[in-house]
Amino acid sequence: MRTMATTDVGGLERTCFFCSKPIEDKKSKEHIIPDFLLARMGIKNETITGERTVEYAKVKVPAHRVCNSEFGSIYENTIRAHLGKVQDLHEALKAGEQGILLDYGPSDSPEALLSTWLSKIYYGLFYFDLLRTKDPEWRSVCAGILSTDNFRMIQRSYAQTHGFCLPSSLYAFWSTSKQSFDLRTCVDPAAILIKIDELVLILAVADGFLAKSYLAGETLANLRAIIEEKEQANPDFPGYLVAWAEVLALRKCIPKSPYFVYSDDRIINMSLSTMVRDPASYYRLDEERLSAVRRAVLDDLRIIIPGL
Numbered sequence: 334m335r336t337m338a339t340t341d342v343g344g345l346e347r348t349c350f351f352c353s354k355p356i357e358d359k360k361s362k363e364h365i366i367p368d369f370l371l372a373r374m375g376i377k378n379e380t381i382t383g384e385r386t387v388e389y390a391k392v393k394v395p396a397h398r399v400c401n402s403e404f405g406s407i408y409e410n411t412i413r414a415h416l417g418k419v420q421d422l423h424e425a426l427k428a429g430e431q432g433i434l435l436d437y438g439p440s441d442s443p444e445a446l447l448s449t450w451l452s453k454i455y456y457g458l459f460y461f462d463l464l465r466t467k468d469p470e471w472r473s474v475c476a477g478i479l480s481t482d483n484f485r486m487i488q489r490s491y492a493q494t495h496g497f498c499l500p501s502s503l504y505a506f507w508s509t510s511k512q513s514f515d516l517r518t519c520v521d522p523a524a525i526l527i528k529i530d531e532l533v534l535i536l537a538v539a540d541g542f543l544a545k546s547y548l549a550g551e552t553l554a555n556l557r558a559i560i561e562e563k564e565q566a567n568p569d570f571p572g573y574l575v576a577w578a579e580v581l582a583l584r585k586c587i588p589k590s591p592y593f594v595y596s597d598d599r600i601i602n603m604s605l606s607t608m609v610r611d612p613a614s615y616y617r618l619d620e621e622r623l624s625a626v627r628r629a630v631l632d633d634l635r636i637i638i639p640g641l
């Protein structure tokens with residue numbers, strides 16, 4: 334595996350976030366959190382990746398002008414229109430959540446667009462931190478995320494118009510809790526949450542749809558019912574974080590790892606294929622372990638739910 338020169342931040346400053354090629358001409362800066370969202374949500378200073386507080390508007394990464402404007406015109410404008418109608422978007426994402434794509438290619442479905450957008454924010458935040466951080470420990474965390482084959486596959490995939498994303502489980506939840514905006518990232522397992530008004534989007538980054546193969550149907554409906562019940566009982570309670578905890582706990586407990594093959598200019602998601610004779614029992618979740626991990630994650634979030 335190739336590793337990124339973690340000390341060569343100067344080089345990274347002149348490397349395009351989108352296509353990984355050097356920037357020879359005048360570089361542009363890609364805003365990781367788009368201006369329209371900053372204005373709409375009234376967002377200012379926030380701690381983003383967990384290290385320190387920065388102004389969201391200043392979170393920018395180097396990019397070629399053409400790569401930057403391409404992302405804007407292909408994705409951001411459509412995303413902006415979708416986010417203008419959060420209720421419709423929520424319904425559309427829910428309607429598409431049963432399907433698991435085995436062949437992954439260019440698509441303009443809301444799931445594909447939002448997955449790309451969230452994946453760009455996720456990797457962009459760590460790219461930004463890698464350029465800025467003074468903390469060697471945090472720098473190595475960020476470099477670890479960006480020096481993976483996954484990130485290179487994502488850049489390659491984007492160059493071939495397949496989206497800036499590997500197959501990832503995307504979830505949409507509805508939350509009536511008072512907090513109108515939230516943004517969270519997790520390093521291990523890789524995940525991002527964004528809350529815009531009532532819409533909560535959670536992406537299990539590059540999980541090869543493994544989360545979706547466990548958290549779906551009735552289990553997912555139950556999770557939604559818990560969120561609704563808790564938030565109705567107490568409007569201050571961030572019930573959507575129960576969903577965040579569930580996705581994180583699940584990713585830690587799924588006895589399988591995502592696996593992708595890049596071939597003939599397309600990504601093949603091998604994460605769900607298997608050679609074992611009885612996959613149902615081989616890959617069964619250890620419910621006891623899941624329950625313990627879920628409790629630990631909820632504890633970290635300072636959420637107490639009797640019976641969970």
Ligand SMILES: [Zn+2]
Binds near residue numbers: 353354
């Ligand atoms: Zn570029």
